[in-house]
Amino acid sequence: AQKVTQAQTEISVVEKEDVTLDCVYETRDTTYYLFWYKQPPSGELVFLIRRNSFDEQNEISGRYSWNFQKSTSSFNFTITASQVVDSAVYFCALSEYSSASKIIFGSGTRLSIRP
Amino acid sequence: DTGVSQDPRHKITKRGQNVTFRCDPISEHNRLYWYRQTLGQGPEFLTYFQNEAQLEKSRLLSDRFSAERPKGSFSTLEIQRTEQGDSAMYLCASSPSSLLAGKGAGELFFGEGSRLTVL
Numbered sequence: 001a002q003k004v005t006q007a008q009t010e011i012s013v014v015e016k017e018d019v020t021l022d023c024v025y026e027t028r029d030t031t032y033y034l035f036w037y038k039q040p041p042s043g044e045l046v047f048l049i050r051r052n053s054f055d056e057q058n059e060i061s062g063r064y065s066w067n068f069q070k071s072t073s074s075f076n077f078t079i080t081a082s083q084v085v086d087s088a089v090y091f092c093a094l095s096e097y098s099s100a101s102k103i104i105f106g107s108g109t110r111l112s113i114r115p
Numbered sequence: 116d117t118g119v120s121q122d123p124r125h126k127i128t129k130r131g132q133n134v135t136f137r138c139d140p141i142s143e144h145n146r147l148y149w150y151r152q153t154l155g156q157g158p159e160f161l162t163y164f165q166n167e168a169q170l171e172k173s174r175l176l177s178d179r180f181s182a183e184r185p186k187g188s189f190s191t192l193e194i195q196r197t198e199q200g201d202s203a204m205y206l207c208a209s210s211p212s213s214l215l216a217g218k219g220a221g222e223l224f225f226g227e228g229s230r231l232t233v234l
Binding site for chain 1: 158163165168204220224226227
């Protein structure tokens, strides 16, 4: 069975601090996809990134970076120099590789950035 | 606006009544998904369509739930004999078909959701 665990329910930091959101996953598949989605206060989920299981290179996009470690089944997300606009609920997710049709989401981490 | 649209945005109903939600996906997307989200939880997969074919259904989707996508465009999700436990946000999403692994796979475009409250 596939499972995604986000142990941090809520995180609150002061603006400009760096923050890391943890994600641990379980799957029996040897190939799979991992994702991060953002749900701002407006409510609409927004896709941030997709990673496939055979590419363990870390990825950086502006202030966002992702660290994928297959050995520990983790896919952590770091925001550098956080801003108030980063306040949202962030979801880590997992799907099978062949079709990416059924995406399993974690329970989310609510991130609050204080000015 | 060319995003995913859902209607109604809010629905309050009494226990035992039937409700129907509609989703209009992004026009060029042939995959359509329904998810359910309760407070403080992540979205839970309910079902998905490739064009008009319903290819997978979650065990969460009891026989009171039915989804259709008759012409491969818009979709409806009907809940019969609603129960208080059905109260949730029902999310629709669409995506291009990911026949080629990696090409847009898993990049879902979500609507704003339809919030159901069962009294």
